[in-house]
Amino acid sequence: MEHFLKETIKKAGGIALGYFGTELETKTKSNLADLITQADIAVSDYIVHAIGQAYPDHHIRCEELDEDINPGAPYEWVIDPIDGTRNFAQGIPFWCTIIALMKDGERYMGAVYNPVSEHLFFAEKGKGAYLNDRRIHVNTVQSMDAAFGVFSRANNMGIYGDYIERYRAANAKLVLQSESWIHNYGCSLQLCYLASGGVDFVTGNAGMDWDYLAAFLICEEAGARLTDSDGNEWKRGRQDYVMANPDLHPKVMELFR
Numbered sequence: 001m002e003h004f005l006k007e008t009i010k011k012a013g014g015i016a017l018g019y020f021g022t023e024l025e026t027k028t029k030s031n032l033a034d035l036i037t038q039a040d041i042a043v044s045d046y047i048v049h050a051i052g053q054a055y056p057d058h059h060i061r062c063e064e065l066d067e068d069i070n071p072g073a074p075y076e077w078v079i080d081p082i083d084g085t086r087n088f089a090q091g092i093p094f095w096c097t098i099i100a101l102m103k104d105g106e107r108y109m110g111a112v113y114n115p116v117s118e119h120l121f122f123a124e125k126g127k128g129a130y131l132n133d134r135r136i137h138v139n140t141v142q143s144m145d146a147a148f149g150v151f152s153r154a155n156n157m158g159i160y161g162d163y164i165e166r167y168r169a170a171n172a173k174l175v176l177q178s179e180s181w182i183h184n185y186g187c188s189l190q191l192c193y194l195a196s197g198g199v200d201f202v203t204g205n206a207g208m209d210w211d212y213l214a215a216f217l218i219c220e221e222a223g224a225r226l227t228d229s230d231g232n233e234w235k236r237g238r239q240d241y242v243m244a245n246p247d248l249h250p251k252v253m254e255l256f257r
Contacts, residue, residue, distance in 0.1 A: 084187030110214030
């Protein structure tokens with residue numbers, strides 16, 4: 001299954017890459033930022049067909065399918081053909097293809113592929129996390145003062161940063177007085193780069209199975225601590241999550257108390 005998963009996601013990413021940077025027809029789904037293109041459909045069709053041919057009795061759940069295939073089977077494939085479709089459609093090279101494999105309701109294997117950089121993240125339960133077959137781990141950052149949490153506002157440390165209080169106030173207004181979608185990367189790759197040590201913490205409250213399951217397994221196998229925003233072990237179905245290395249995680253949780 002590992003070989004099949006890796007080969008399938010790389011071929012799927014190649015299909016997506018063939019559409020990237022071309023003129024695409026876009027349609028909205030749940031909101032103006034939730035898009036679908038012909039590339040999403042083409043990649044979805046390829047992955048669903050490949051799994052159906054190799055494992056005809058398996059459950060298939062895909063973002064672009066109206067209905068699941070073989071629901072209730074012990075093995076379940078959960079697919080996001082193109083995660084970060086808005087980035088993809090706008091020519092921003094930060095998007096990926098995601099495939100998770102569940103076994104008896106538990107995360108078993110996960111792969112996230114960034115075809116632009118040819119970064120393939122993979123994990124199998126209990127066997128560690130890998131980037132292009134190289135073992136990866138979360139970093140050991142312990143202070144929130146210098147933690148990289150994917151939000152751009154300078155502080156009073158060092159030579160960088162001007163109009164600091166003005167930007168603190170603007171950030172508060174953005175959060176408290178607008179309905180702007182504060183989404184940063186807009187793609188689950190941010191979680192994978194936490195797994196490989198580049199990002200220090202990630203929190204979120206908007207996502208579905210196909211966004212989370214593979215990336216969460218990769219992060220946990222890389223040593224990340226994962227909870228919901230109540231501080232409990234994250235369970236499938238919760239859209240909120242808090243993730244960091246075990247030392248930093250309690251400090252990130254202070255944001256929610």
